Amino acid sequence: MSERSPSPGPTRTVDSTGVVSVVPAGVGYEVDADRRRRVISESPAHVVRCFAEIWAARELLFMLVVRDIKVRYRATTLGILWAFITPLLTIIIYSLFFGVLGRMGTEGVPYPVFLFAALLIWGYFDSSVSRASNALISSGALVSRVYFPRQVLPVANVISPLVDLFFGLLILLAMLLIYRIVPGTAILLLPAYFLLAMAGAIGVGLAASVLNGLYRDVRHFMPVLMRLWFFSSPIIYPVELVPEAWRPLYAVNPMVTVCGGFRSALLGTPPPTVVMIGISTAVTAALLVGGVLIFRSHEETVTDFI
Amino acid sequence: MSQPIITVEKLGKSYRLEAKRGGDHVLASRLVGAMKRVFTQQRTRDTIWALRDVSFEVNPGEAVGIVGANGAGKSTLLKIIARLTRPTAGRLAVRGRIGSMLDFGVGFHPELTGRENVLLSGVILGMRRAEIRRKFDEIVGFSGIERFLDEPVKHYSSGMRMRLAFSIMVTLEPEILLIDEIMGVGDESFRQRSTQRMKQLIESGRTVLFVSHNQRAVADLCNWTMQLEKGRIDRMGATAKVVQEYIEQQVELERPMAKGHAEMAPNPSQAMVLRAVTILDEHGHVAEQVEFSRPFRVRIGYDINEPVTGVHVFCRVETADGLTVLGSGDADCEPGRLAERSPGGYTAEFEVPGGLLEANLYRISISMGRPFRKLIERQHGVVYFSLVDESSVRRSWYEQKRPGIIGHEYVWRYHDADPWAPAG
Structure with a gap:
């Protein structure tokens, strides 16, 4: 699909009645039955094209994100307040169970802020992946009636939770003030950890969304996977809980570096080692590329199942 | 190109x-x-x-x-x-x-x-x-x-x-x-x-x-x-040809298309019964297709089984997809037909002048009874027939069917030397 653009330059046609129609250059596409088999052999081109198409459809992406955000808080009485209430309640509950009752080690930081520094970015990752995995199915009517680059749907669902992340950051700032914690220069690495989380979410979200269309089993499996992922990431417990020798293996889960990284950047706890960052980054890159390729090889077939 | x-x-x-x-x-x-x-x-x-x-x-x-x-x-x-x-x-x-x-x-x-x-x-x-x-x-x-x-x-x-x-x-x-x-x-x-x-x-x-x-x-x-x-x-x-053939095919699917001539069984229990409808060309031959510029006749045969008064036979000529192009009844120009009629077999026919209808597939629908009072029998698509264009001048260079349902070769006049001359 649109692998090669069949018209190199604009085609200008004048028909018998003198009507002029100009077809712009590079517009159009070719489809053939064998395209799917070529996704792997032409994978670098597919990864580039996948994101080029998103860029070309950025207005659509923007509109979908805006729709998502508007719809989420419209028709609720408390509206945008929910963006504050949900994380606050979560902090209280988790702090009670794991901090007060569980006496979890916190690398010398008060438990609520220790928890929330990691929970914040995990929450973003979790809701991105969960929403993205349903993106194609829940827009089934749209997908089966009008063509647009399909990857826009899951990707929009990775962008719209940024609103909640933003409000979460406000809460976190307030907590830092309350606990009189001043982040050091490590905070400069915060965007890098965030990008790691976002890239991972896009990769997993793309794959999950298209597999969810083909096998509805994914819908049942995703919540379990995310819960497992939650407990295998240092959110309610510190990284120190895992013996040092095992940490490189531990970092195969990129959320280990992301959550640990967020904590170190904001609270000054020990940062992830270079080895861990390297491993996590490599795994994230693999997730991203793998997600794109899985998505590309099934995106045309999946519409028959939605 | x-x-x-x-x-x-x-x-x-x-x-x-x-x-x-x-x-x-x-x-x-x-x-x-x-x-x-x-x-x-x-x-x-x-x-x-x-x-x-x-x-x-x-x-x-x-x-x-x-x-x-x-x-x-x-x-x-x-x-x-x-x-x-x-x-x-x-x-x-x-x-x-x-x-x-x-x-x-x-x-x-x-x-x-x-x-x-x-x-x-x-x-x-x-x-x-x-x-x-x-x-x-x-x-x-x-x-x-x-x-x-x-x-x-x-x-x-x-x-x-x-x-x-x-x-x-x-x-x-x-x-x-x-x-x-x-x-x-x-x-x-x-x-x-x-x-x-x-x-x-x-x-x-x-x-x-x-x-x-x-x-x-x-x-x-x-x-x-x-x-x-x-x-x-x-x-x-x-388009005209494909659509035409498609319509014909669909009509055939519904029930076999009677072309040119159709006969129905007698039914003594009904006061009036349609028995036959025939399309005749100008020479009086049963015809499935007629040159559009030539006249054709529709002949309707029916039985009257008990004495009736004020009844007529009404015929519609319709395109195959159901548009009525003309309708006429047998008492239209002879009100005497509305008087009491005794049982027996009757035949009536009318002529459609040549060049009135465009080449197309047409069908005949018949209704019988007292006008606007009592319908005794109505049958749609009793007979199908085609008007064809094989002789007009335009046919010699123009393959497709003309749009419209009125068929006629119109006379064009030319004033090429003086384009803005007043008409006449």
Whole structure:
């Protein structure tokens, strides 16, 4: 699909009645039955094209994100307040169970802020992946009636939770003030950890969304996977809980570096080692590329199942 | 001549039958299926081809009609061209932006207002936001729902929703337009405006693929037409010819078409019974087809089984798709026929002058009874016959059927030396 653009330059046609129609250059596409088999052999081109198409459809992406955000808080009485209430309640509950009752080690930081520094970015990752995995199915009517680059749907669902992340950051700032914690220069690495989380979410979200269309089993499996992922990431417990020798293996889960990284950047706890960052980054890159390729090889077939 | 804007080569699309494959998209049954195939060497699968070996080319600016029965593959073809589903076989090349009007209100979100939905839906359909803003007033004006623009769409009536959706779609300006049977929207005035607008779009030089059951709409709008039959192209060519043959075929499917002459059984229990209808040419021969410039006669035979008063026999000449082109009763110019008539066999005929009707397939429908009081018998499509054009001058260079139903060779006068001379 649109692998090669069949018209190199604009085609200008004048028909018998003198009507002029100009077809712009590079517009159009070719489809053939064998395209799917070529996704792997032409994978670098597919990864580039996948994101080029998103860029070309950025207005659509923007509109979908805006729709998502508007719809989420419209028709609720408390509206945008929910963006504050949900994380606050979560902090209280988790702090009670794991901090007060569980006496979890916190690398010398008060438990609520220790928890929330990691929970914040995990929450973003979790809701991105969960929403993205349903993106194609829940827009089934749209997908089966009008063509647009399909990857826009899951990707929009990775962008719209940024609103909640933003409000979460406000809460976190307030907590830092309350606990009189001043982040050091490590905070400069915060965007890098965030990008790691976002890239991972896009990769997993793309794959999950298209597999969810083909096998509805994914819908049942995703919540379990995310819960497992939650407990295998240092959110309610510190990284120190895992013996040092095992940490490189531990970092195969990129959320280990992301959550640990967020904590170190904001609270000054020990940062992830270079080895861990390297491993996590490599795994994230693999997730991203793998997600794109899985998505590309099934995106045309999946519409028959939605 | 430039290259075709759409090239379709041996396109095919198969679906596996859901019942047979036992939910193939469920991983478990797929594994089981794979094992079965390994052990039983069974390779045959129950597939149906919704589309098979379809090849054609469309040149820029052409309007192409697609007709065919339900399930013939019309919508599948449009869906493949619109990239909504993947072909199982073959190749497709499209050289232009596509706008598809396959459905209404795609992308409308019930919680968003009409205004927000116009923006969203426009972007989904491929417009730039700046473009939508520029055309916003036009869109809203066309839809005629200005007052409700800031209400959530969930409070709209279905008619309002469709009008708004349609208004967005007709402002699209793609090079290629795919239209799937959407003329029946809204009230009469809106329908007329939308049909008008479709014609404008087609006449503005856009390439159009147009799926329709409404054959007259196809005949009006399309340069050429293809008929799909069980996923394959059955006929392809001049619209009038293909549509004509398609209509004939459909009539045949309903019941065998009596051509030129039909007889019915007697029925003594009914006061009046139609017995025979015959088409005769000017020489008095039974005719299935008549040259359109020559006169023909319709002869109606019927029985009267008990004394009746005030009855007539009324004959309609209709096109094969049901448009009445003329109607006449046997008492029209002889009121004496309305007097009491005794039982017996009767025959009446009337003549239609040559050159009155355009070449086409026609049918005869008969009703009998007391005008506006009591219907005794009515039969549609008793007999079919064709008027053909094999002798007119225009025929010598013009292959297609002329539009319209009035057939006549009109006399043109020429004043080429003095173009602005007053008539006469």
